[in-house]
Amino acid sequence: MNNFSASAQPLLNSNAVRQEAWARFEQVGLPTTSDEVWRYAPLRDFSLDDFANFEPFTERAISTRGAELLGGHSVLIVNGEVKSATLPDGVTVESVLIPTTLDQTPVLERYASDSFALLNLALAPQTVVVTVAPNVRLSETIALVHETTAGVNFARTQLVLGKNAVASFVEYFDGATNALVVPLSEYSVAEGASLELFTCQRLASSAWHIARSTGYLAKAASLQQSVIGLGAHYNRSRNDAHLLGVGATNELRTTFLGSGSQVQDFRTRQYHVAPRTESRLLSKGAVAGDSRCVYTGLIEIEKGAKRTDARQTNHNLLLSSTAHADSVPNLDIRENDVMCAHASTVGPLDELQRWYLESRGVRPRDAERLMIEGFFTEMLVGAPEEIVSGVSEDVTRVLSQEAAV
Amino acid sequence: MSQLVITDLRAEVAGKEVLKGITLTINSGEVHAIMGPNGSGKSTLAHVLSAHPGYKVLGGSVTLDGVSLLELDASERARAGLMLAMQQPVEVPGVRPVDLLVAAGASGDAVETMRAEAERVGLRADLLERFVNVDLSGGEKKRAEMVQLAVLKPKFAILDEIDSGLDVDALHAVGERLSAATKEWNCGLLAITHFRRLLDVVTPNVIHVMSAGVIVASGGAELAETLERDGYEPFKV
Numbered sequence: 001m002n003n004f005s006a007s008a009q010p011l012l013n014s015n016a017v018r019q020e021a022w023a024r025f026e027q028v029g030l031p032t033t034s035d036e037v038w039r040y041a042p043l044r045d046f047s048l049d050d051f052a053n054f055e056p057f058t059e060r061a062i063s064t065r066g067a068e069l070l071g072g073h074s075v076l077i078v079n080g081e082v083k084s085a086t087l088p089d090g091v092t093v094e095s096v097l098i099p100t101t102l103d104q105t106p107v108l109e110r111y112a113s114d115s116f117a118l119l120n121l122a123l124a125p126q127t128v129v130v131t132v133a134p135n136v137r138l139s140e141t142i143a144l145v146h147e148t149t150a151g152v153n154f155a156r157t158q159l160v161l162g163k164n165a166v167a168s169f170v171e172y173f174d175g176a177t178n179a180l181v182v183p184l185s186e187y188s189v190a191e192g193a194s195l196e197l198f199t200c201q202r203l204a205s206s207a208w209h210i211a212r213s214t215g216y217l218a219k220a221a222s223l224q225q226s227v228i229g230l231g232a233h234y235n236r237s238r239n240d241a242h243l244l245g246v247g248a249t250n251e252l253r254t255t256f257l258g259s260g261s262q263v264q265d266f267r268t269r270q271y272h273v274a275p276r277t278e279s280r281l282l283s284k285g286a287v288a289g290d291s292r293c294v295y296t297g298l299i300e301i302e303k304g305a306k307r308t309d310a311r312q313t314n315h316n317l318l319l320s321s322t323a324h325a326d327s328v329p330n331l332d333i334r335e336n337d338v339m340c341a342h343a344s345t346v347g348p349l350d351e352l353q354r355w356y357l358e359s360r361g362v363r364p365r366d367a368e369r370l371m372i373e374g375f376f377t378e379m380l381v382g383a384p385e386e387i388v389s390g391v392s393e394d395v396t397r398v399l400s401q402e403a404a405v
Numbered sequence: 406m407s408q409l410v411i412t413d414l415r416a417e418v419a420g421k422e423v424l425k426g427i428t429l430t431i432n433s434g435e436v437h438a439i440m441g442p443n444g445s446g447k448s449t450l451a452h453v454l455s456a457h458p459g460y461k462v463l464g465g466s467v468t469l470d471g472v473s474l475l476e477l478d479a480s481e482r483a484r485a486g487l488m489l490a491m492q493q494p495v496e497v498p499g500v501r502p503v504d505l506l507v508a509a510g511a512s513g514d515a516v517e518t519m520r521a522e523a524e525r526v527g528l529r530a531d532l533l534e535r536f537v538n539v540d541l542s543g544g545e546k547k548r549a550e551m552v553q554l555a556v557l558k559p560k561f562a563i564l565d566e567i568d569s570g571l572d573v574d575a576l577h578a579v580g581e582r583l584s585a586a587t588k589e590w591n592c593g594l595l596a597i598t599h600f601r602r603l604l605d606v607v608t609p610n611v612i613h614v615m616s617a618g619v620i621v622a623s624g625g626a627e628l629a630e631t632l633e634r635d636g637y638e639p640f641k642v
Contacts, residue, residue, distance in 0.1 A: 353496075355458055356497060359483055360505060360509040362480060362505060363508070370508055
């Protein structure tokens with residue numbers, strides 16, 4: 001780790017919280033596959049020294065989709081640093097360093113045992129805070145376009161919606177050849193506010209992506225979040241929601257497409273603290289080639305969170321005989337007066353649906369493509385066209401790779 | 406003039422021989438009805454012709470204009486000119502009808518044809534935007550099958566109990582569309598049905614009675630009347 005530490009040093013010297021986070025990271029160390037939650041990660045191939053290049057080493061142009069998204073209201077964030085912003089009235093962006101989470105917990109307390117979150121806290125160039133003022137209702141989606149031109153990208157984002165605000169955001173990650181991308185994001189939705197969020201990851205197949213996000217929802221707040229994972233050699237995405245206010249609702253849709261030897265590792269936690277809160281989780285993904293996916297979801301209901309209604313559904317599609325899917329739903333309920341359900345399926349494409357399409361004259365490969373795109377379609381309802389077409393492109397590419405094998 | 410020729414077709418499902426030698430020739434523009442009691446093998450015939458998974462052909466041949474269909478997959482059979490309209494069309498979530506039809510080889514003006522055909526069979530235009538057969542009623546699904554038929558214009562259509570579960574209005578809409586197809590592009594029809602009421606709208610040239618996997622009688626409209634009066638009992642083998 002010497003090269004990586006050396007690269008980290010100048011940043012660490014600048015700030016006490018960074019130093020503390022780094023010290024804590026050194027104490028915790030990197031995870032290993034003997035940790036149950038990291039069991040499927042290809043950590044044996046992982047060395048921080050492979051990512052010791054903190055300086056931009058490529059002037060690569062912005063990705064095609066990224067450029068499209070920058071055409072509207074947007075913020076360009078390169079290696080975690082804001083480069084430009086075009087925002088509507090009522091929305092601001094600040095670059096600061098914030099030592100607490102959006103529920104005012106000291107960061108080192110909240111992320112005390114999360115190695116990669118600690119790395120982010122030590123090395124994120126800044127905390128990008130995007131704020132939507134109270135009562136502002138935005139009609140146009142705002143894109144946060146993340147590009148990576150260095151060996152690491154420790155993007156740290158806080159998205160804050162004031163009381164009764166309504167907004168839609170896209171977080172888009174592209175590029176990052178041979179890079180380590182570790183986004184740490186928090187979303188705070190104040191009373192009566194509503195946030196729609198699409199997080200789409202289409203990194204290079206050589207990248208490592210280890211992301212964690214947490215939503216904090218106040219009374220009657222709504223967070224509708226879609227997380228789409230397509231790229232990276234190892235894609236880990238942990239998405240939590242803390243339902244803190246009465247009547248808060250969280251809808252989380254996670255979607256992924258695995259190919260080659262990719263590992264798609266999704267973790268979710270719906271934490272119900274207040275009464276009459278509602279969560280809907282739908283995780284749908286497909287694995288092709290020798291890829292593997294893991295879905296581990298926890299619904300946690302605190303004592304007192306009466307009339308909570310929480311549902312979790314996971315469907316995995318196996319597109320080859322050598323692909324693997326694991327699904328681990330968990331419930332931790334400390335209140336009696338609740339509704340809770342989970343369902344999970346794993347299997348190949350539906351044979352009857354495939355036959356029906358073919359019996360109209362659709363060729364077998366097109367039938368497969370239509371069905372797989374269809375599998376993702378419901379996950380992309382409401383998503384901007386740039387995201388939908390990106391997913392479609394990736395599905396077509398993966399299927400043509402499969403055909404070539 | 407096209408010709409669909411079925412010769413001594415035998416097939417099994419789950420290890421049981423269900424078709425025991427079907428022989429039948431249909432010409433362009435003709436309507437052939439197949440009637441018969443439950444379990445006689447009518448739907449199996451429709452499924453075997455359209456390469457439904459789970460059926461195994463044991464012998465015989467099926468040709469469309471001389472092209473042997475049994476060696477072809479479902480998609481190739483459809484492209485050769487055969488289409489199955491189903492009793493319970495399969496729901497395909499996430500796939501829009503227009504995308505299905507374009508992938509099936511429909512021409513660029515498929516959308517306009519779909520709209521016009523939907524209106525013709527009384528299917529609300531907004532239902533064309535729903536995923537294939539998802540959230541449609543039984544009647545709407547069959548009207549939707551007619552829209553597909555009119556866009557794809559197959560040489561021959563096999564109708565597998567398409568009249569079941571239809572109310573009078575839907576039955577007429579579907580029946581009249583099929584009748585018109587026999588004239589518009591000389592579509593040949595093989596209509597599998599339990600009921601005479603479809604045949605009152607789509608006039609058959611020939612009625613076949615099927616029992617225990619074979620055709621036991623063929624005749625004109627009078628055969629439907631006999632069946633109506635005496636039931637299938639006299640035809641049992």
